[in-house]
Amino acid sequence: MNSNIHTYKKIKCILMSKKLAILLLSATMLVQCKSVKNANNTQKGAVIGATGGAILGGVLGNNLGKGGRGAEGAIIGGVVGGITGGLIGRQMDKQAREIEQQLPSAKVERVGEGIKLTLNENSVNFDLNKSSLTSTAKANLDKLVGVFKDYPDTNIIIYGHTDSTGDESYNMNLSVDRAESVKNYLSSKGLVRSRFEIVGMGETEPIDSNETTSGRANNRRVEFAILANNKMIEDAEKQAQ
Numbered sequence: 001m002n003s004n005i006h007t008y009k010k011i012k013c014i015l016m017s018k019k020l021a022i023l024l025l026s027a028t029m030l031v032q033c034k035s036v037k038n039a040n041n042t043q044k045g046a047v048i049g050a051t052g053g054a055i056l057g058g059v060l061g062n063n064l065g066k067g068g069r070g071a072e073g074a075i076i077g078g079v080v081g082g083i084t085g086g087l088i089g090r091q092m093d094k095q096a097r098e099i100e101q102q103l104p105s106a107k108v109e110r111v112g113e114g115i116k117l118t119l120n121e122n123s124v125n126f127d128l129n130k131s132s133l134t135s136t137a138k139a140n141l142d143k144l145v146g147v148f149k150d151y152p153d154t155n156i157i158i159y160g161h162t163d164s165t166g167d168e169s170y171n172m173n174l175s176v177d178r179a180e181s182v183k184n185y186l187s188s189k190g191l192v193r194s195r196f197e198i199v200g201m202g203e204t205e206p207i208d209s210n211e212t213t214s215g216r217a218n219n220r221r222v223e224f225a226i227l228a229n230n231k232m233i234e235d236a237e238k239q240a241q
Contacts (some may be wrong), residue, residue, distance in 0.1 A: 070205050071159055071225035075114035078227050083240040088113045088228045095151045095226070102143040117224035124182065124222045129166075131177035133185055141182065145189045153232035157197045157225040158182050163216035164203040176200030182222055195229075 080088060089110075096115050100108045107118040124137040133141070148156070160175030160182075179198040187193040208215035228236070 071116045071223040074225040075111045084236045087236040098147045115226040119222045155229045159223040163219040164210040172202035175202045
């Protein structure tokens with residue numbers, strides 16, 4: 001129990017750090033406003049995006065430490081920046097909106113130049129202590145297949161998460177198996193298998209307290225980090241020139 005409370009406090013600290021980063025970003029945007037007033041929308045987004053990414057990356061990086069291996073950390077770590085990053089972000093905006101339309105039960109967040117997609121038990125669920133996908137999970141993943149096919153120039157990292165019930169090593173293995181099940185299912189629907197990477201997080205990154213039933217349900221989830229692949233970056237660089 002003490003361990004769970006400590007972890008939960010750490011998560012609250014990270015959230016406070018995010019709020020601080022937003023305040024810093026707001027101040028920086030005021031400073032940048034004068035220099036970009038004559039720029040077009042893409043250029044404005046690139047300047048603000050690059051500056052904001054640097055601030056967010058620095059603050060979150062210092063506070064997440066080794067624990068920041070999840071989807072958000074991967075996206076922030078892959079920031080390109082500049083006009084190229086602004087162009088990539090514009091494509092991610094469109095993809096994020098399509099995901100929200102296809103799967104309203106999912107939590108879709110635009111982070112930096114990528115997308116963080118969180119699927120809780122209402123979207124992708126598993127039977128107790130099993131890694132096989134339920135019929136509901138498959139139906140919801142089917143809704144994502146079309147969007148992923150429409151945006152082939154992305155890499156997708158799948159993160160499996162569990163609550164703290166059970167042995168830590170067991171939970172880690174279970175989270176890997178569940179992420180693998182999601183990857184296998186999406187690949188079986190015609191998506192290129194090499195686009196996907198899986199990471200098991202076990203119980204290491206809770207987003208809620210493991211002391212309550214609802215908190216544990218929130219912690220049992222699958223997350224996606226959707227990132228630009230080399231082709232998207234190269235195409236954006238050519239467009240920026």
